[in-house]
Amino acid sequence: MAAATGDGEVCIVGAGLAGVGVAYRLREEPVDVTILEKSRGVGGRAATRRKHGCRYDHGANYIKDGGDRTDELVRELGDEGLVDIDQPVWTFDADGEISPGDRREAHKWTWTEGITQFAKRVLNETDATVHKTTRVDGLTRTADGWRLSDTEGDSHGPFEAVVLTPPAPQTADLLASTAVEDAESDVAATIEGATEAVREVPFRTIRTVVLQYPFEIDRPFYALVNTDRDHPIGWLARESCKAGHVPDGESLLVVQMAPDWSTAHYDDPLDSAADEAAGMVADLLDDDRLAEPGWVDDQGWRYALPDAGLDDGIVDALRGQSLFLAGDWLVGEGRAHQAFWNGVDTAEALLVDR
Ligand SMILES: Cc1cc2nc3c(=O)[nH]c(=O)nc-3n(C[C@H](O)[C@H](O)[C@H](O)COP(=O)(O)OP(=O)(O)OC[C@H]3O[C@@H](n4cnc5c(N)ncnc54)[C@H](O)[C@@H]3O)c2cc1C
Known part of the structure; x- marks a missing residue:
């Protein structure tokens, strides 16, 4: 086995917002x-893609926090390229009835270069060493600390x-692949119990469909959210x-399909999934042209x-073994800023234990 990284003190699995929050x-x-x-x-589910001259946030759409600390942080990370989406979020119901949103509008942050800037700018403030394209597939508790292996056969x-930050089902897989060298210890039993609990944390599936059109679509809203689900x-x-x-x-429309639809059509070929989604978008926005996008993703x-x-x-219990968990699922709410601050709080706990 080749050694990809040497001695270190803290290892974070995942460079999503929780992971960069820890760093x-x-x-x-x-x-x-x-x-x-x-x-x-980096950025995990706060992700951006570039295609045919467009740039789009195909996971989290923007960072929004009712409180001040996220706004302060976002500004501290630099005003250049910072985008605060002005237009409101409106709502629609099962019948496709669209209504102006009545929620108090907070800032909706992203960047001209995409929402991945959040993780990138945070990491720029740190000295963390980031190994990309490194998929962890196992942990071992040894007498001198934790060792991790990756799918390339390297050891870290x-x-x-x-600190484990992947979504709960993936963290459960990692916990299930944990070995303990000291057979006498109760670490293995602690991890086994935790694995089951983590595996039970429920996650919703979303298939995002991206529809591009060679013309402008002018509406009084930035986005529509279905409130009756x-x-x-x-x-x-x-x-x-x-x-x-x-x-x-x-x-370019970023369309997040509802969990039931997404699960049922998860493996459908892109063309047929996008056809169906575009038809529904044309109905919802009452514009037949939208049934025929220029390109899709x-x-x-x-x-x-x-x-x-x-x-x-x-x-x-895991913390007692110097094994920490961080992510939106620790908070129980899929929000980018929640994941970040949970990472910060987890690092705080880690420092208390040192
Ligand atoms: C479609 C969609 C829309 C959303 N919209 C919004 C929104 O508008 N606003 C908002 O605030 N939030 C939104 N969210 C939620 C937000 O994206 C998440 O809450 C947040 O990004 C979670 O961050 P995290 O660090 O907890 O997890 P993740 O972002 O999932 O980070 C985990 C990281 O771990 C890595 N990883 C996984 N397994 C391994 C492994 N074995 N080895 C190494 N690395 C591994 C992953 O690649 C990933 O980078 C949305 C999410 C989705 C999917």
């Missing part, structure tokens, strides 16, 4: 931080503490409301949004 809190502490991330980029560590479309957003995302004269988010959290007792 952010540790940035001024005397702690070496290593992040292992399976993807080519030992680390005095590990009884329409096959859950969310529809006009990416052109984000400066720098869509060239003039074009439009998609992303399946099998583990899109958590529907519940995890018992604190499980978190504490």
Whole structure:
């Protein structure tokens, strides 16, 4: 086995917002931080893609927090390219009836270069070492700390503490692949109990369908959200409301299909899924032209949004083994800022234990 990383102190699995939140809190502490991330980029479900001159956030659409600390942080990360979406979010119901939103509108942040800027800018503030395209497939508790292996057969560590941030079902897989060298200890039983509890955290599936049109679509809203959760479309957003995302004269709709539809059509070929979605969008926006997009794209988010959290007792039991959990599912709400601040709070707990 080749050693990809040497001794370090804290290892974070996942460079999503929870993972970068951990690194952010540790940035001024005397702690070496290593992040292992399976993807080519950072940001996790706060993701951006570029295609045919367009840029679009195909996971989380924007960062919104009713409180001040996220707004302050976002501004501290730099005003250049920062986008605050002006237009409101309106609602629609199962019958496709559209109504002006009546919710108090907070800031809706993204960046001209896409929402991945949040994770990138946070990481720029840290000295964390990020190993991309590194998919962790197992952990071992040794006498000198935690060692992690990846799917390339490389070994990482030992680390005095590990923070796992993938969505609960993927974290459960990692916990199930944990070995304990000291057969006498009760660590294995603790991890086994935690694995079952983590596996039970429910996640919703969302298939995002992206529809591009060679003409502009002018509406008084940025996005529409289905409030009775009884329409096959859950969310529809006009990416052109984000400066720098869509060239003039074009439009691009990011359509998040509802969980039932997404699960039933998860493996359908893109063409047929996009055809069906475009037909529904044309009906909803009452514009026949929208049934025929110029080009389409998609992303399946099998583990899109958590529907519940995890018992604190499980978190504490793992914490006793210097194994920490962070992510939106610890909060029980799929929100980018919640994931980030949960990462910060988890790092705080980790520092208390050192
Ligand atoms: C379609 C969609 C729309 C959304 N819209 C919004 C929105 O508008 N506003 C909002 O606030 N929130 C929104 N959310 C929720 C928001 O994206 C999440 O709550 C937040 O990004 C979760 O961050 P996280 O760090 O907890 O998890 P993740 O972002 O999932 O990060 C986990 C990271 O771990 C990595 N990973 C997984 N397994 C391994 C492994 N074995 N080895 C190494 N790395 C691994 C993943 O690649 C990923 O980078 C949306 C989510 C989706 C899917």
